[in-house]
Amino acid sequence: MATAVMNMTTAALDWVSIAFDAPLARAVVFGVHIDGHLVVEVLLIAVILFQLTRKSYKPPKKPLTDKEIDDLCEEWIPEPLHPPITEEMKAEPPTLESAAGPHTVIDGKEVVNFASANYLGLIGDDKIIDSCVASLEKYGVGSCGPRGFYGTIDVHLDCERRIAEFMGTPDSILYSYGISTIFSVIPAFCKKGDIIVADEGVHWGVQNGLYLSRSTVVYFKHNDMASLESTLEKLTHGNKQAEKIRRYIVVEALYQNSGQITPLNEIVRLKEKYRFRVILEESHSFGVLGNTGRGLAEHYGVPIEKIDIITASMGNALATDGGFCTGSARVVDHQRLSSSGYVFSASLPPYLASAAIAAVDHLEDNPSFLTTLRSNISLLREGLSNLPGLTIASDPLSPIVFLKLKKPTGSSKNDLELLNKITERALKEDSVFIVSTKRSVLDKCRLPVGIRVFVSAGHTASDIKKVSDSLQRVAALVLAEHI
Amino acid sequence: MPHPLLLLLLPPLPPIPPIAVPREIRRMARLTYLTALTTLIGYGIFFAFGLLRDLFRKLFNWSKKSDDRKGYAPICPAFEDFYTRRIYHRIQDCFGRPIASAPDAWIDVVERYSNNNNKTLHRTTQTTRCLNLGSYNYLGFAAGDEYCTPRVIESLKKYSPTTCSTRVDAGTTMLHTELEELIARFVGKPAAITFGMGYVTNSSIIPALVGEGGLIISDSLNHNSIVNGARASGATVLVFQHNSPSQLEELLREQMVKGQPGTGKPWKKIMVILEGIYSMEGEFSKLPEIVVTCKKYKAYIYLDEAHSIGAVGKSGRGVCELLGVDPADVDIMMGTFTKSFGSCGGYIAASEEIIQYLKYTCPAHLYATSMSPPAVQQVLSAIKVVLAEDGSNRGAKKLAQIRESSNFFRSELKKMGFVVLGDNDSPIMSIMLYNLAKLPAFSRECLRRNVAVVIVAYPATPVLLARARICISASHTREDLIKGLKVISEVGGLVGAKCFPAEPEKIQKLD
Secondary structure, rough: HHHHHHHHHHHHHHHHHHHHHHOOOEEEEEOEOOOOOHHHHHHHHHHHHHHOOOOOOOOOOOOOOOHHHHHHHHOOOOOOOOOOOOHHHHHHOOOOOOOOOOOEOOEEEEEEEEOOOOOOOOOOOOOHHHHHHHHHHHHOOOOOOOOOOOEEHHHHHHHHHHHHHHOOOOEEEEEEHHHHHHEEEEEEEOOOOOOOEOOOOOOOHHHHHHHOOOOOOEEOOOOOOOHHHHHHHHHOOOHHHHHHOOOOEEEEOOOOOOOEEOOOOHHHHHHHHHHHEEEOOOOOOOOOOOOOOOOHHHHOOOOOOHHEEEEEOOOOOOOOOOOOEOOHHHHHHHHHOHHHHHHEEEOOOOOHHHHHHHHHHHHHHHOOHHHHHHHHHHHHHHHHOOOOOHEEEEEEEOOOOEEEEEEOOHEEEEEEEHHHHHHHHHHHHHHEEEEEOOOOOOOOOOOOOEEEEEOOOOOOHHHHHHHHHHHHHHHHHHHHHHH | OOOOHHHHOOOOOOOOOOOOOOOOHHOOOOHHHHHHHHHHHHHHHHHHHHHHHHHHHHHHHHOOOOOOOOOOOOOOOOOOOOOHHHHHHHHHHHHOOOOOOOOEEEEEEEEEEOOOOOOOOOOEEEEEEEOOOOOOOOOOOOOOOOHHHHHHHHHHHHHOOOOOOOOOOOOOOOOOOOOOHHHHHHHHHEEEEOOOOHHHHHHHHHHHHOOOOOOOEOOOOOOOOHHHHHHOOOOOOEOOOOOOOOHHHHHHHHHHOOOOOOOOOOOOEEEEEOOOOOOOOOOOOOOOHHHHHHHHHOEEEEOOOOOOOOOOOOOOOOHHHHHOOOHHHOOOEEEOOOOOOOOOOOOEOOHHHHHHHHHHOOOHHHHHHHHHHHHHHHHHHHHHHHHOOOOOOHHHHHHHHHHHHHHHHHHHHHHHHHOEEOOOOOEEEEEEEEOOOHHHHHHHHHOOOOOOOOEEEOOOOOOOOEEEEEEEEOOOOHHHHHHHHHHHHHHHHHHHOOOOOHHHHHHHOOO
């Protein structure tokens, strides 16, 4: 069979070559002996040249007639504005019926509140409420205008000066909302072409600022200094251009997605070695870290001038709302005209600015709050050290005690389901209010989810014992199969 | 050809702002060629002097060590803030004037002085009592109100100034739930969600609704928060000519045919974003026509009512009520509480499902501190006053007052010969000044006569269309307005802003 096919193929080939060779076997043109295959080759070249000279084929563009456009528009079906609503989307958070202090009232029951970032226990403090009442009576509630158009009230200027005094920097600038601080500061200083190296665990506000700045953003592994060093090395190695563009390292002092504290001394060393500037987000560490609450720089003993830009939200330790940014005079001055969240938005309500001044005064006069907070944190960590199925993943000094699953199920969604069951049962059965991580669809952070317990200086030892006992019990029940 | 070494001394040229103004806007703002020419010459002179000063600075600082450290690029390169240093700083005393009282009809403006030609300003303890024509205080809730303030103080004592927590954690109080129901009822939509800041509302809602593969068509004069939100969403953003439904329709048809850039696939969804009142012009958007167009092409409409909610419409329900548009036709209605209700924060009102989805995924709801409870109470009380649910008719009186005052003020200004922008019934009006030098003159002369006005120039407005903007409030009395008109007339005459001939008989009546 194979030989028959072989014979047939050889016969066909012979026939073809004879057919080609025969007529021109004896033709001689210009002294060149014409062979059959030469004809084929010449024909091929002619065809190729012919095709090359033709214009490339474009399907003829007929503009659509009006009727055709109308039909197109009729047929088009847009996606709905929201995806189908699932059960988990319908979940409603518990509604508080009193102030969000260490004890609050939910559904008529009194619960122990470990879900508010009220680190210094200033919610419900009389001095602060008195200063707010005085401010409300004098200035009303809102400021009715942006800072440039009669929205600057003297309390704002006093607050900025007070914060600059407290931090030891030349000047500071006040923003009207905590989360808008960082995503207005970053685009004011970083434009297209600049390089930013950021931690992969930064929260959504920072991610949004990085996206809006249109700079080149490179992420390094969460809180991993070796990864940061290698990233910096890669970016600057042999790159002469790097000297002429602005380069920044963006980190949070205390990550709200994991409770880790960034090693500032390492960062300053790397920054000086590779000549980067540092933008430090201190929302959860201002008023918490350091001997007098001045933040991460005080905690590590780094002089404040080495940090180029510090931003913080005042909605945590200072128990008010809004945010501030502080740094050198040049840094602060530049933001007054080019920071969009400052220029295009109404200013902070004056009573919140006076609450901030009262809170800073309070903190400076009573550093004992910090020692109480620290002892509460260590007490809680002791109580939660042997939880079935959960492990503490945050830094020992962090007031956000982050509990991760010992054996994650492999998908964030299922992890969250388990954790939500724990928090719901803790609230319903033991009147202990704790919360799990909430992730938006738009959030790019991929750190593991967990339960966050916010410790406050206003919690008593019995509150802390209550939450540890409750977690021991509920975690054992819910995670029985998962240990 | 200048010597090459001299060229080294020249600082890098600053970016030239875009000068072209679209024909529609030129017509609306009555910009003549002569005015444009003189304004440009003015800008040219400032530019030239600025460059000269930069040159001298470079010469004198040749040997001085720069304050930027070695090896680092400067944090603010010289050409980026040319405009700030050389043009804005000269008139800096007209902006950011601190006040020492509530932003009511009369304010105490703090006097400032400068030792270095306006580069840095220092506060004094002196204040001047001025008529406030600049704050967004449309219904007069800025200062204490007899119904609102006691309730606000009560809620402050009960709930503290903040909840220190996000809405999904421990930040939802009874007040927040009540406010969401009330605002939904007020605006005429099934449900609503509130946030602590209007700017953040726009910046974080738009990315949650439209993502990549979607198309956002926004009005050319939209606010910065909308521009930022559109940019952050990752969708393709196109701009349609201000208030032009016909151009919008053309653009929609063209985009339907073209599809997504690169692949040509049909768009996933199209969203048209526009505002109720445009705050720099004071004019209403052509909402009815745009709604018809969008319905025809199945595009979603996002209406930003920051300035119009509570201030226009027979019962204060905003632009939809004023222009006769059914709220059900507008997919998403957004607004802020800062302007008419004297508080802070923003809201979105839409269908139940959209709000549920937003509560599940909107970053501002999940990560940002919840709205301050006293501020929530202020809005609740203010809306109850407007809806007459507090048992009095002050709400209706305020609305009638602001309508009459705005119309009176605008007609009087027009009679004096000023070029005034703004539609009837709108509480915002702009007096065109065009020339950059007239702005600080107008502002300072008015302040000397105890009237506080707001001036706006580039980049908030086009380069050639600088103006003074007036915001009328329901707490302005007729005498206040007449005083304001007298001062503006005097200063306008001094500055040369009366472009049209005045009507003589009416001027005598004012005296």
